[in-house]
Amino acid sequence: MKSIQSIVVCGAGTMGSGIAQVAIQAGLKTIQFDLNESALAKSKETIQAQIKRLVEKGKLSEDQKAQMLGLLHFTSSIQDCKADLIIEAIIEKIEVKIELFKQLAAINGPSTILATNTSSISIDAIADGLVEPSMLVGMHFFNPAPIMKLVEVIAGKHSSPEAIELLMNLTKTMGKVPVLCTDSPGFIVNRVARHYYLEAMEMVSNGLIDIESVDSMMEAAGFKMGPFKLMDLIGMDINFSVSNIVWEALGKPPRLTPSPLQREKVANGELGKKTGKGFYSY
Ligand SMILES: NC(=O)c1ccc[n+]([C@@H]2O[C@H](COP(=O)([O-])OP(=O)(O)OC[C@H]3O[C@@H](n4cnc5c(N)ncnc54)[C@H](O)[C@@H]3O)[C@@H](O)[C@H]2O)c1
Structure with a gap:
């Protein structure tokens, strides 16, 4: 394959x-797949609103908007999921991801690249569950994906060099900055950033400071978002899974122990912005 023209x-x-x-926005024919129809409807609404805002800001013309939205199709049927590249961004659970990739591999040809947006699951561990592990690569976007420039491209030990090169080039075409990473727990950013969340929760749990003060101080110190606002944006379920996966993969070092505050929020369904309540209410 010389270049990627279509994406699921x-x-x-x-x-x-x-x-x-x-x-x-990069001009690629795109199919979005989800088992949940209401998630598809919400995504459609969000994307349309975001593109409309870009027109209002003068960054896109009406013609460009129509062209972009014409490239996008939504489906809840896995049989429609055929493309040059599949980017998986489902729940952070290895067994669910492997099962999905197995089904996708059976539907697609051998040259289709399978990319996972996992925040923390080992690329090799997912690839080991597949018949053809060389087509699996990590492609880790940051939240919010349309704004954040960094993409970690993660090479597993089986990943095909050609697939990695195609993803590095595609990332640049998308206006992003790719960084090639090896497959290690949390890759780079999520490993370094663990302490940003965990230390903040530790201080709040110990009654040393409140949530709002931590956020406003970190923002005053130059961070774009305080840790609690950022966890609400990420989603408590996702961030808690990442905390557990990184902690376990590194042999459970005490410094990275997941916080009881995270566990409590997940148990209460207070997942952040996406459920209307997390550390803050929306
Ligand atoms: N939230 C973040 O800030 C962030 C950042 C980078 C990477 N990630 C990673 O991206 C992935 C998705 O995270 P998210 O925050 O978008 O999660 P989310 O909970 O917002 O969305 C997950 C979606 O996957 C769908 N889904 C679940 N199982 C499915 C299946 N078998 N087939 C099809 N659809 C299925 C759900 O219906 C849901 O709509 C995770 O692996 C996460 O670690 C998240």
Whole structure:
């Protein structure tokens, strides 16, 4: 394959929706797949609103808007998921991701690249569950995907060099900055950033400071978002899974122990912006 012309984005949640928007803005024929019809409807609404805003800001013309939205199709049927590249952005659970990739591999040809947007699951561990592990690569976008420039491209030990090169080039075509990473727990950003969340929750749990003060101080210190606002944006379920996966993969070091605050928020269904309540209410 010389270049990627068509994409399937699996998952229409926070990340899948943003990645699909990035794909159509780069002129790629894009199918968004989710088992949940209401997630698809919400994603469609979000993408349309975002593109409309770009027109209002004068960054896109009406013609460009029509062209971009014409590239995007939504489906809840896996049989429609055929493309040069599949980007998976579903729930952060290895067994669910492997099962999905197995089904996708059976539907697609051997040259289709399978990319996972996982935040923390080992690329090799997913690839080991597949018949053809060389086509699996990590492609980790950051939230919100249409705005954040960085993309970690993660090479597993089986990943095909040609697939990696195609993804590095595609990322640049999308106006992003790719960084090639090796497959290690949390890759780069999520490993370094663990402490940003965990230390903040530790201080709040110990009654040393309140949530609002931590956020406003970190923002005053130059961080774009305080840790609690950022966790609400990421989604508590996703961030808690990442905390657990990184902690376990590194041999459970005490410094990275997931916080009881995260566990409590997940148990209460207070997942952040996507459910209307997390550390803050929306
Ligand atoms: N939220 C973030 O800030 C962030 C950032 C980078 C990477 N990620 C990663 O991206 C992935 C998705 O995260 P998210 O925050 O978008 O999650 P989300 O909860 O917002 O959305 C997940 C979507 O996947 C769908 N889904 C679940 N199982 C499915 C299946 N078998 N087939 C098709 N669709 C299915 C759900 O219906 C849901 O709409 C995760 O692997 C996460 O670690 C998240």
